[in-house]
Amino acid sequence: MPTTRNLLYKMNMNTCCSVTLADGQTTNVLLADDIYDLSAHLSEYGNNVLWVLDGNTARLIRPLPTPRVILEPGESAKNWRGTERILRAAVEEGMARDGRFIGFGGGVICDMTAFAASLYMRGCRLTLVPTTLLAMVDASLGGKTAIDFMGGKNLVGTFYPAQDVLICCDTLKSLSDKEFLNGLAEVIKHALLAQDEELYRMLLLKKHQIMGRDPAVLRNLVELSLKVKQSYIERDPKETLGIRQALNLGHTFGHALESCGRFTTWSHGAAVAWGTCRALEAGEKLGITDQRYASGATKLFAMYGYDIDYRIGRGDWQLFRQSLLKDKKKQDGLVRFVLLEKQGKPVLTTIELKLLQNLVISSPI
Ligand SMILES: NC(=O)c1ccc[n+]([C@@H]2O[C@H](COP(=O)([O-])OP(=O)(O)OC[C@H]3O[C@@H](n4cnc5c(N)ncnc54)[C@H](O)[C@@H]3O)[C@@H](O)[C@H]2O)c1
Structure with missing residues (x-):
């Protein structure tokens, strides 16, 4: 039975887009109003889940969810060893194919969790909760999964779209300016690739709010940016x-x-x-x-x-x-x-x- 909180969530959280990729697989992207919206939705998944976080994103959730794997933050963890840790934890928890991996972090955690999910029992359920701007507008959508291999970036990977991507711009508050600008470059790139000028104009007119991380403005920015990515990936999954x-x-x-x-x-x-x-x-x-x-x-x-x-x-x-x-x-x-x-x-x-x-x-x- 859904709780009152969950019903509340359903009213608040808006589907931003539903993206259809190769073989008709669909990703539902949901934008949360705030962290309460987000956690209410996450709690709906029940117990049959495995969380994947990194040392920094683990600080964003209290109490820490279980079962979980916490990886080292950063690109250096994007390898077989990290993937194996996720897969081992799933086996130890006795997860079946109907279990769900939840990747909570930046592009590294999203890519790795999705890669591991694509391998586990030939594919288990997958939810991504991107917590960097880059992961929100880029890495979490489109089905590309990867790890680095023998010095080659993203050399080994699969196509495996998440069923759900849950985005909450409140999580961006703790992101460093450097990481924020990392993602913003992709947003500007999307603005140039867009069929209309809405995102471009927003970037021109709302710099102050964007750099001040105004949640409502960021939400709009992320939504417009995702729609640009959607328009390119749906035509060429x-x-x-x-x-x-x-x-x-x-x-x-x-x-x-x-x-x-x-x-x-x-x-x-x-x-x-x-x-x-x-x-x-x-x-x-x-x-x-x-x-x-x-x-x-x-x-x-x-x-x-x-x-x-x-x-x-x-x-x-x-x-x-x-x-x-x-x-x-x-x-x-x-x-x-x-x-x-x-x-x-x-x-x-x-x-x-x-x-x-x-x-x-x-x-x-
Ligand atoms: N699959 C795709 O289509 C796709 C697209 C673009 C990029 N990528 C991949 O994404 C990766 C880069 O992603 P990234 O820039 O998010 O890097 P990242 O995942 O390493 O995150 C950057 C840093 O920010 C920290 N962090 C994350 N969320 C935070 C938060 N809310 N508050 C404070 N700190 C936080 C992380 O711990 C990390 O130290 C690369 O590996 C790249 O290959 C994949």
Whole structure:
């Protein structure tokens, strides 16, 4: 029987979207009004669950739910060992296929919990509760699961969409500014890929509320951002048609920059912001991107404090180039960059090395 609290929850918590992915699998995304809404919904799952958290997100719930696995925070835990810990705990709890894994954390916890859920008894139930902005607008939706393997990021993984994604923007209050900006770069990227300008305008007009983490504004921001991701992944659920690839806007440049900094100097979001600006610039030089649009979008990133004018030194070029050549999303041996014609109009294209050098090196030869 549902409790009064649960009934209350049902009235408050709004379904943000229902996303249909490969093989007709559906993910229901729910936006909670506040932490009470969220916990009421979580309590509805009953006892047949296994919680996966990290050392930081475990501090966000009191009392700590059981049974649970608490992993080390951060990317270094995204490996087989962590996956095995989750699977072992499920076996020890005697969970059957109708058991549910609940991943409560950032993108690392979401990716790992989903990966483990896809393996356990060939697939058990899965709920993700993303607690970073990046995980809310990106990692929790779309069915991609992964762990890092032999030095390769996300090298081993599966497609396994969560049945439910529960989002509560109140959890963002404890997130560091650095992690917040990490996710915000993906939100701005979504704003450029959107078919309309609502998210773009919101970012232009509500910087103060966004940076002040106003829950109502963040809720709206997350919802609009998710709808953009939804529109790309539903048309190309397994990334085979070149549509979903548009979501990599800024990532090929960004990843190469991260590798030049040995993945310590640049945060992912800062590198994506920089990379998106390089993609806009490349588009201008190739006559693909509308100049006024490129200039406005670049200013939007600058407005949120991203270092978009940075250029690598000549000495870093080989490392940068090698990283580009290793790009996982190459086709027929060619790296394809996502550029933008204008708002919501991505194009995939190759770029000649000479132009690449001019775009990214501080004083090319
Ligand atoms: N599956 C996908 O489609 C997809 C998409 C994008 C990114 N990803 C993956 O997501 C990962 C990055 O995610 P991330 O940026 O969320 O990193 P993360 O999960 O490592 O979280 C960043 C840090 O914030 C902490 N944290 C999380 N929530 C918090 C909160 N509410 N308050 C305080 N601290 C909190 C974490 O403990 C961690 O230290 C990468 O592994 C990336 O590959 C996956």
